[in-house]
Amino acid sequence: RAGGITRAADELGRTQPAISRRMALLETELGMPLFERTREGMVLSQAGEVLVPYAEQINALLADATDAMGTFLSDKAGPVSLVVVGTLAGASLGTVLKGFSRSCPLADLSLRTATSDEVSEQVRRGDAAIGLRYFDERAPDLETVPVGSENLAVVCAPAHPLAGKDVKSLRDLESEHWLSFPNHFERREASAETLFAQFLVRGAPSIDWSPVDSLTAQKRLIEAGYGLGFLPTASIEEELRVGSLSLIEVADLNVGNPIFAVVRKKAFLSGATCELLALLIAEFGGKA
Incomplete structure (x- = not known):
């Protein structure tokens, strides 16, 4: 289109040797000449004519990719x-x-x-x-x-004797059955350790508990009176509102994950x- 390497280099903002080197590398890789020299300047060879539509598609795709990256960065896409x-x-x-x-x-x-x-x-x-x-x-x-x-609270069924009441220490609930996330290595949840750590620092190295790996399942089992839970307050707002779960206020407990x-x-x-x-x-x- 430009009629020569020098004019093409000027249009592309590159030096003439750089364009010549790129052309030579491409012809070497393809194994055939892409241009022929005539008195009027350089023209495409037959192989070059075949390559042009593919090159134009590649150039258009590169322009699309550039536009997409610009949108990706500036338009938060x-x-x-x-x-x-x-x-x-x-x-x-x-x-x-x-x-x-x-x-x-x-x-x-x-x-x-x-x-x-x-x-x-x-x-x-x-x-x-x-x-x-x-x-x-x-x-x-x-x-x-x-x-x-994430703030945690002791949760129980509304029918539990301590529902809505205060106790002085978490140690007062040591004999209760608890529900917690599994803490075995393969599917350990770091937050499960919080419950056991709170009892441990109060001198209770072990408690009666059942592993339940679903928050929803824990809430349903607590509602049914199967045990107490140590749950995020944000996850039980609806149950507290409708009265399907209740809290036990523990005076010496102020902990979160x-x-x-x-x-x-x-x-x-x-x-x-x-x-x-x-x-x-x-x-x-x-x-x-």
């Missing part, structure tokens, strides 16, 4: 992946997701749940850009950001991913 501990997928997360859909309408958000250890592993593998887990994990390949704390956001160290975070991270910190930090 593109894929965003989030993995959270299941018990954190409550009202606060719902508020975050609503705000995110308003501020980043072009983003494509995917959400999954896992245990705290699995959250970190999925972020580490690149299966998720952001993780939300309990407790800090000091790992050389991850960055953890303290987000807030620390919440951390997890990202890969030195990972590229898109504009939409940064927006989601900021919303998570603002929402969960505000509930601390």
Whole structure:
């Protein structure tokens, strides 16, 4: 189109030797000449004529990719992946997701749940850009950001003798049957340790308990009078409102599970991913 290498180099903003070198490399790779020299200048060879429509398609795709990356960065668009501990997928997360859909309408958000250890592993593998887990994990390949704390409360059935009443110490509930998340290694949830740690520091090294790996199942079993639970207050707001669950106020208990956001160290975070991270910190930090 330009009629010569020098004019083509000027139009492309490159030097003539650089263009000549690129042309020679391409002809060597294809194994045939793409241009012929004539008195009027350089013209396409037959092979060059065949290649042109493909080259034009590639050039158009590169322009589309450049535009897409510009939108990805400036308009907060593109894929965003989030993995959270299941018990954190409550009202606060719902508020975050609503705000995110308003501020980043072009983003494509995917959400999954896992245990705290699995959250970190999925972020580490690149299966998720952001993780939300309990407790800090000091790992050389991850960055953890303290987000807030999730308040915990002792929960019982409305028919329990202590429903709505106060006790002086958690030790007063040592003989009760408890429900908690499993704490065996394969499916351990870091937050499960909180219940046992609270009894341990009060001189009760063991309690009667059953492992239940679903928050919903724990709530239903507690409602049925099967035991007590140590649950996030944000996860039982509806049950408390309708009266299907009750609280036991414990005077010497004021504890919560620390919440951390997890990202890969030195990972590229898109504009939409940064927006989601900021919303998570603002929402969960505000509930601390």
